[in-house]
Amino acid sequence: MKEKINKVTSPCVPLPLENVDTDQIIPARFLKATTKEGFGDNLFRDWRYGEAGNPNPDFVLNRGVYKGEILVAGKNFGSGSSREHAAWAIVGYGFRVVVSSFFADIFKNNAMNNGVLPVVVSPEFLAEIFASAEKNAQATLTVDLPAQTITNNETGRSEHFDINPYKKDCLINGLDDIDYLLTNKSKIEAYELAHR
Amino acid sequence: MKTLFDKIWDKHVVDTLPDGTIQLYIDRLYCHEVTSPQAFAGLRERGLKPFRPERVTCIPDHNIPTVNQDRPIADPVSKNQVDTLEKNAADFGLAHYGLLHPKNGIIHVVGPETGLTQPGMTIVCGDSHTSTHGAMGAIAFGIGTSEVEMTLATQCIMQSKPKTMRITIDGRLKPGVTAKDVALYIISRMTTGGATGYFVEYAGDVIRNSTMEERLTICNLSIEMGARGGMIAPDRVTFDYLKDREFAPRGEQWERKVAEWSSLYSDPDAEFDREILFKAEDIEPMITYGTNPGMGMGICESIPAMESIDQAGRISYKKSLDYMGFTAGEPVLGKAIDYVFLGSCTNGRIEDFRAFASLVKGKRKADHVTAWIVPGSWMVEKQIRAEGLDRILEEAGFALRQPGCSACLAMNEDKVPAGKYAVSTSNRNFEGRQGPGARTILAGALVAAAAAVTGCITDPRELI
Numbered sequence: 001m002k003e004k005i006n007k008v009t010s011p012c013v014p015l016p017l018e019n020v021d022t023d024q025i026i027p028a029r030f031l032k033a034t035t036k037e038g039f040g041d042n043l044f045r046d047w048r049y050g051e052a053g054n055p056n057p058d059f060v061l062n063r064g065v066y067k068g069e070i071l072v073a074g075k076n077f078g079s080g081s082s083r084e085h086a087a088w089a090i091v092g093y094g095f096r097v098v099v100s101s102f103f104a105d106i107f108k109n110n111a112m113n114n115g116v117l118p119v120v121v122s123p124e125f126l127a128e129i130f131a132s133a134e135k136n137a138q139a140t141l142t143v144d145l146p147a148q149t150i151t152n153n154e155t156g157r158s159e160h161f162d163i164n165p166y167k168k169d170c171l172i173n174g175l176d177d178i179d180y181l182l183t184n185k186s187k188i189e190a191y192e193l194a195h196r
Numbered sequence: 197m198k199t200l201f202d203k204i205w206d207k208h209v210v211d212t213l214p215d216g217t218i219q220l221y222i223d224r225l226y227c228h229e230v231t232s233p234q235a236f237a238g239l240r241e242r243g244l245k246p247f248r249p250e251r252v253t254c255i256p257d258h259n260i261p262t263v264n265q266d267r268p269i270a271d272p273v274s275k276n277q278v279d280t281l282e283k284n285a286a287d288f289g290l291a292h293y294g295l296l297h298p299k300n301g302i303i304h305v306v307g308p309e310t311g312l313t314q315p316g317m318t319i320v321c322g323d324s325h326t327s328t329h330g331a332m333g334a335i336a337f338g339i340g341t342s343e344v345e346m347t348l349a350t351q352c353i354m355q356s357k358p359k360t361m362r363i364t365i366d367g368r369l370k371p372g373v374t375a376k377d378v379a380l381y382i383i384s385r386m387t388t389g390g391a392t393g394y395f396v397e398y399a400g401d402v403i404r405n406s407t408m409e410e411r412l413t414i415c416n417l418s419i420e421m422g423a424r425g426g427m428i429a430p431d432r433v434t435f436d437y438l439k440d441r442e443f444a445p446r447g448e449q450w451e452r453k454v455a456e457w458s459s460l461y462s463d464p465d466a467e468f469d470r471e472i473l474f475k476a477e478d479i480e481p482m483i484t485y486g487t488n489p490g491m492g493m494g495i496c497e498s499i500p501a502m503e504s505i506d507q508a509g510r511i512s513y514k515k516s517l518d519y520m521g522f523t524a525g526e527p528v529l530g531k532a533i534d535y536v537f538l539g540s541c542t543n544g545r546i547e548d549f550r551a552f553a554s555l556v557k558g559k560r561k562a563d564h565v566t567a568w569i570v571p572g573s574w575m576v577e578k579q580i581r582a583e584g585l586d587r588i589l590e591e592a593g594f595a596l597r598q599p600g601c602s603a604c605l606a607m608n609e610d611k612v613p614a615g616k617y618a619v620s621t622s623n624r625n626f627e628g629r630q631g632p633g634a635r636t637i638l639a640g641a642l643v644a645a646a647a648a649v650t651g652c653i654t655d656p657r658e659l660i
Contacts (some may be wrong), residue, residue: 076389095433
C-alpha cells in the first residue's frame, strides 16, 4: 500500500527553473543504494550543497522560509533519466505534490507510482503561484484530487487539472499497478495463448 | 491506415480500461544493476517470482569500472549493486551476462548485437535510452523501477497510449555529418521537451540510406527531446544486420519472421498527430553549448544571444551558460578542452570507433587532453581488435578501456573534474552528469576525434 492522497493544503516550495532534469533531482552517484530509503537527503544535492557538503544558503530548500508538501517548478520538470530514485527523493524529502506547467513522461509515471501527485497547470497560473510565493512565503495552495482542482489561496484563483481516472483511483486508494495487474493474470495468459 | 507504431502497439494490447489506460504486453525486459534491485525486493515482499523469466536479460553496465575488470570492484557500494543483480538473476533463473562475460557491455549495445532485440517487439528497461532498440522496428522505451517490478511480476505494464509523430529527414547529408549530428540537430530544433507525450517514427531519405548502427544512434537520443521512444520501420538493412546473430530466428523460422516483419511500416495514408520535416543539407557537424541536449548548434555557429531567449527561460539560460563558463553570443570554435570521451549507448559501436580512428590516424592526441576510449561491449572490443583499430588508436596516443557506461554518467571512477571541459559522444550534458561541476560538450565521434588531436573545439572537416 502506498500512502493515500486526497486533499492537500500547504505552503509551497518554489523552484522557478525550467527543464529540471532527474540528474539534478538526484545525481547519479547517489543511485547505488538497493533500497528506496534515504534519497530525500540528497534531493537536489548539487544545488543544495557545496563541494564540501556545506549547505548553499541561496538554494530554496536552505533558505528556511519555504517549507511545505508542495513543490512548484518551471516547465519540463523531471526530464532526462528514467531513474525512479528521483521520485523516491521527492517523496523522501516530504513532498506529496509537484506542480509545473509541463512534466516529462517517465517522471510523471514514476511520481504517481510512488503516491506523488503531478499537477499540470497553465503557464499563467504557474507564474501567478511563483509571484504569490515570492510575496508571501506562507501563501498556501490547495490541491483537491477528487475534484481535480488546484487553488492559489493567496489570490483565490482556481484551475482544473487533468489526470486519468485509473491513476486518480490508484492515488486516492493507495493502490499501485501491480495490485491491479495481479488480479488480471488470466487475461495475460489468454493473450499469450492467442499470440503464440 | 495504420502507423508503424500502431501496428506493433495494437498487437500487444492485453486489455483496455474504460478510461483508455492500456495493459500492454512486454516481449523483452532488460535489467541493469541500478534500477532493478528495488524491483526484485518488491517481488520478494509480495512473495512473487518472475512471471516469464525467459523474457528477461540482466546485464550490469552502469557502475562497472573500465579497467581491471578481473579484480573486485573497488567501490563497495557499486560492488554491492553489481553483486545484487547477479544474485537476483541466479535466485530467479534469469539470463545474466556479468563482468568479463563475452556478452557483457552496455545493455543497449548488447541487445541489438546479440539479436535479442527484434522487429515487432515491445521492449522495456529501467533506462531512458531503451529507445535505442526502436531502430530495429520495435516499440522500446524507458520505464521506472515500479514498472520493472510490474514487468517482472506480470510481463505487462499499464500505459496511456502516446501520440504519434513522424520526423522526416529528406535529402543527402553533407560530408563529415554523422548520425549523431542528425540527432543533435533534430533535438536542437525540437527542444528538450518538444516531443514529450509522443512516440516518434523517423523516416525519409537519410533514414533509408543509413546503416543499422546510425539508426541506433538516432533512436537512442529520442528521449532527449522528451519523446517516449523513437522507431524506424525495419527493412533490408535491419534484416541483414540481424541475420545469423545469436538470438535471431534461424532457417525456416527466419524466413517466416522476415515476411512478418516486412509488413511493419506506416501505411501511405496513415495519420500522425504531428509531422515534422527537416532537410539533410541544413545539418552541420553539431556541438552543444549548454546544460541540456536541446542546447545545440552547428559547430561554426555562435551561442544564441540572451535576447533570443523567451522571458520565462532566461534565468535557466543564464544559469546554464554560467555553469559552462560560456557567454551568450560567442563562438565556441577554438575553445580549449580537457577531456574526450568516446563511448556510451549512443556512440559506443564499431562504426563510431572506425570514424574516430579514421580521423586520428597518423596524428597525435594533444598532450593536455585526457581521452577515455570505451567500447560499448566486448563484442565491439573484439571487432576493434580484429580490424586493427586498436593499433591505430595506440599509435595516436589513445588507450582502449574495457566496456561499460563509463563517463556517460560517471557512476564509476571515470569522472571529469569540476570546471573541466569534456567533448563527449554520450547523450547528456546536464549539470554534473560526468562528475560534479564537469562541463560536458556533446558531439559525434568525428568532432570528438578532432578535439582530441587539436586540444580545442575544431571543425572535423578541416582534418578529414
